[in-house]
Amino acid sequence: MRVSGPAAGKAVEALAGALPQARTASLRRLRKPTSGEVIDRGLVLWFPGPGSFTGEDMAEFQVHGGRAVLSALLQSLEGIEGLRPAEAGEFTRRAFDNGRLDLAAVEGLADLIEADTEAQRRQALSQAEGALGRAVEEWAHSLTRILARVEAAIDFADEELPEDLLEEAAQEAASLHDELAQLLQRPPVGERLREGLKVAILGPPNAGKSSLLNALAGRDAAIVSERAGTTRDVVEVALDLGGYPLLLADTAGVRSTAETETLDPVEAEGIRRSLARAESADFKLVVLDATEQSAIDPRVQALMDQDSLVLWNKVDLVGGRLAASVAGAPALAVSATKGMGLEELEQRLLEEVERRFDQGGEPSLITRARQRSAVRDCAEALARAQGATEVALFAEDLRLALRALGRIVGRVDVEDLLDVIFRDFCIGK
Secondary structure (H helix, E strand, O other): OEEEOOOHHHHHHHHHOOOOOOOOOEEEEEEOOOOOOEEEEEEEEEEOOOOOOOOOOEEEEEOOOOHHHHHHHHHHHHOOOOOOOOOOOHHHHHHHHOOOOOHHHHHHHHHHHHOOOHHHHHHHHHHHOOHHHHHHHHHHHHHHHHHHHHHHHHHOOOOOOOOOHHHHHHHHHHHHHHHHHHHHHOOOHHHHHHHOEEEEEEOOOOOOHHHHHHHHHOOOOOOOOOOOOOOOOOEEEEEEEOOEEEEEEEOOOOOOHHHHOOOOHHHHHHHHHHHHHHHHOOEEEEEEEHHHOOOOOHHHHOOOOOOEEEEEEOHHHOOOOOOOEEOOEEEEEOEOOOOEOHHHHHHHHHHHHHHHHOOOOOOOOOOOHHHHHHHHHHHHHHHHHHOOOOHHHHHHHHHHHHHHHHHHHOOOOHHHHHHHHHHHHOOOO
8 A cells, every 4th residue: 555745754654653764675563543553564665755656755555455454554544634545546647747757658557557468568568668758858859959959040140150050950850850750651550559459250140250259269258049140239359369469359240232121220230330340450350151152242252351361160061172262362261169270260360460560579669549649740840840931930840849749748848948059059158
């Protein structure tokens, strides 16, 4: 149990006696301040600010986790003047407000808490430890120096400044723009990794889509019935495949246009959602009934593309060879109920996620749409700056670019700009 703020030291003294040595676990008896009754015997740690997670004085009590112990400790803490229960996320908010974490690191910490797979954990930890923040700091430092030169040329035109000041500023701005443009051209792997690769299971009714979902999930996630049209809505299951997140979606069976017109409204809506999921999916598993190879509905065939894998399901009920591809999409033979071909399918899916998430061992800098938008705004402002016809317009676009970078980490410091101007040019001596 943690306490942060100016009354943290008072809380330690009230419950455990004198403050322990900083950052050293001390075994203490914790007592109720009002009666002196022992609550528990546990470890007490003291972190004086600003060298703590929140940047404030901070204490930590490590006690046994029984409800009675925690309740007694909470009641004792709440009875100390100046203490109150923390609000949701307040410790992290205080760490941000006190400059211990930037906004990108806060988002990384949130992702780390929510991480379900090894790949998500690695990416989130990199963000929480400031990977993007350090990159932004370098970009902002370069941009601040560029802007400082332009501001100096505008505001201190009568001073002795280098003749090529603006030319050098323009060259450096162009170089920074090219670096950000290259970053934006890379696939959005970081965003996809946070959410998981979206895989839609599509196909005609009664082809075994729900059985396949259950087989891959290892549990009965979807209702399975011989009656066609059982699945009326999208059923999603999150999977960990080789350390990568996979969001598998079972959808309603796709019927021909003529059949759809005669269906009840609920199943028709399910088919509409299936087609919408097919449009938004990163990868599609098109399940076909191996016992009915002769007739593939054109509406189902239209779903197949380069991001599709066809599965001939119920292969245990047929003999002979099956087509290795359908409408240009590769095909595998499986049996969802017997488990045939599922290992090969999982390997094929693993290869797909590895190909899409591979970053050569380097975690993605951009992991959220908000971050990408800010980087794009910065690059666009730098592009406008290169075409500026007046020095004042050049400076304004540089300010907008710097402000966009500030949105990534949650800070824009005008004092940094002033420091560079007066330090580098010694304006006014």
